[in-house]
Amino acid sequence: MNIHVGENDISHVVEADKAHVWHHLTQHKKFDATDPQIIVEGKGMRVWNQAGREHLDAVSGGVWTVNVGYGRASIAEAVRDQLVKMNYFAGSMGTIPGALFSQKLIEKMPGMSRVYFSNSGSEANEKTYKIVRQIAHNKFGGKKHKILYRQRDYHGTTITALSSGGQDERKDQYGPFTPGFVEVPHCLEYRSQWGEVDDYGLRAANAIEEVILREGADTVGALILEPITAGGGVITPPEGYWERVQEICKKYEILLIIDEVVCGMGRTGTWFGYQHYGIKPDMVTMAKGVASGYAAISCTVTTEEVFQMFKADPDDPMSYFRDISTFGGCAAGPAAALENMRILEDENLLENTVAMGEYALEKLEELKAKHAIIGDVRGKGLFLGAELVNDRETKEPASETITQAIVAECFQKDAVLIGATNRSLSGFNNTLCLSPALICTKSDIDEIVASIDGAISRVVA
Numbered sequence: 001m002n003i004h005v006g007e008n009d010i011s012h013v014v015e016a017d018k019a020h021v022w023h024h025l026t027q028h029k030k031f032d033a034t035d036p037q038i039i040v041e042g043k044g045m046r047v048w049n050q051a052g053r054e055h056l057d058a059v060s061g062g063v064w065t066v067n068v069g070y071g072r073a074s075i076a077e078a079v080r081d082q083l084v085k086m087n088y089f090a091g092s093m094g095t096i097p098g099a100l101f102s103q104k105l106i107e108k109m110p111g112m113s114r115v116y117f118s119n120s121g122s123e124a125n126e127k128t129y130k131i132v133r134q135i136a137h138n139k140f141g142g143k144k145h146k147i148l149y150r151q152r153d154y155h156g157t158t159i160t161a162l163s164s165g166g167q168d169e170r171k172d173q174y175g176p177f178t179p180g181f182v183e184v185p186h187c188l189e190y191r192s193q194w195g196e197v198d199d200y201g202l203r204a205a206n207a208i209e210e211v212i213l214r215e216g217a218d219t220v221g222a223l224i225l226e227p228i229t230a231g232g233g234v235i236t237p238p239e240g241y242w243e244r245v246q247e248i249c250k251k252y253e254i255l256l257i258i259d260e261v262v263c264g265m266g267r268t269g270t271w272f273g274y275q276h277y278g279i280k281p282d283m284v285t286m287a288k289g290v291a292s293g294y295a296a297i298s299c300t301v302t303t304e305e306v307f308q309m310f311k312a313d314p315d316d317p318m319s320y321f322r323d324i325s326t327f328g329g330c331a332a333g334p335a336a337a338l339e340n341m342r343i344l345e346d347e348n349l350l351e352n353t354v355a356m357g358e359y360a361l362e363k364l365e366e367l368k369a370k371h372a373i374i375g376d377v378r379g380k381g382l383f384l385g386a387e388l389v390n391d392r393e394t395k396e397p398a399s400e401t402i403t404q405a406i407v408a409e410c411f412q413k414d415a416v417l418i419g420a421t422n423r424s425l426s427g428f429n430n431t432l433c434l435s436p437a438l439i440c441t442k443s444d445i446d447e448i449v450a451s452i453d454g455a456i457s458r459v460v461a
């Protein structure tokens with residue numbers, strides 16, 4: 001390992017961090033007694049902290065991001081070359097990597113047509129809301145403006161993105177929220193709202209229709225969904241769900257927005273999560289894996305039909321999409337994304353994701369057979385979750401304290417970084433989350449699963 005901060009400097013770095021950095025999602029009181037972790041270097045599946053301790057990262061940078069792994073010099077070089085040649089121009093102009101990446105991306109998304117660049121998942125989703133609102137104004141006299149979102153889904157951190165968030169603990173204390181967003185029920189069969197039924201998927205989809213009818217279909221412009229819910233508990237959709245959702249959207253002329261911020265770019269074994277389910281979206285958003293965290297980039301992708309609505313009336317000065325994202329014009333993002341995509345293709349990482357995902361799911365099922373605290377195992381590709389319960393019969397959720405204790409134990413004892421749903425849903429922060437980089441091997445998975453096995457044995461003993 002090669003830490004680029006001298007031995008003597010590292011304590012200064014820690015002090016500077018403790019004095020001035022406000023960490024994300026963190027109660028800082030703990031730093032009165034401990035030091036923050038400074039991640040100094042990464043290579044492949046591994047990262048090293050300030051003490052030089054090596055960790056196996058089972059969560060791709062904590063939040064499903066570093067899909068192609070750490071230390072990819074070719075991405076850094078592509079970014080460097082681009083920045084030296086031309087770093088930035090506002091998105092009203094084009095850039096070479098922007099055009100080339102858009103073309104490659106659309107090749108992977110049959111039925112889609114246009115790419116709008118910005119910087120974060122929240123922002124990418126926010127663009128879709130503005131598009132929906134503008135269409136409502138131009139086509140429906142402002143009436144069809146409501147946007148439906150699903151309980152347990154998450155679409156970002158800004159006030160309007162939170163307004164479309166189905167996780168109460170992420171929203172608590174941040175209201176009032178933007179009006180015009182309406183919640184529909186979740187689709188987690190393990191926590192069925194109708195008890196044990198054999199048509200759960202259909203019922204969960206029909207519950208969306210009920211909300212549409214209650215609100216008035218002429219007021220509902222769009223429905224935003226994660227293809228597989230991430231931070232709300234790694235929820236794979238029940239059978240028959242997506243077919244019915246698609247029918248409902250068509251029937252009521254409701255635009256379907258798919259949030260691929262987590263699932264996009266191979267995470268689930270297809271380029272995009274929605275492609276498992278035969279969905280035809282009107283808009284798709286993506287961020288985390290687009291450049292694997294080597295540059296900040298997000299995309300809002302639309303069909304040609306949506307795009308055409310914004311150029312239909314050139315004589316009306318207000319009819320085009322009057323939106324800008326300053327750093328959506330930074331050429332580092334698409335330059336990194338192009339090279340990221342080349343790596344995914346040349347190294348057959350989608351195939352690896354399918355194979356390793358199946359292996360990991362098998363191993364988690366074996367853990368479930370061994371530990372009664374694991375109530376349910378879910379996932380697709382390298383996007384996996386294990387829901388913890390106090391009692392398999394009643395499915396009473398395990399506490400956030402126990403869940404976090406298992407995460408901490410993996411970290412402290414084995415230097416394995418796993419994740420868990422946290423401060424998302426009151427009473428349900430009980431799902432362990434795994435999302436290793438798409439380069440992972442069987443031996444990485446064995447190490448991760450062995451660590452969880454040991455951690456559960458010690459914490460639950």
Ligand SMILES: Cc1ncc(COP(=O)(O)O)c(C=O)c1O
Nearest residue numbers: 120121122154155156230261262
């Ligand atoms: C499904 C989903 N959508 C949107 C976002 C927001 O992305 P960002 O944090 O880049 O704004 C996230 C972040 O975790 C997410 O999980």
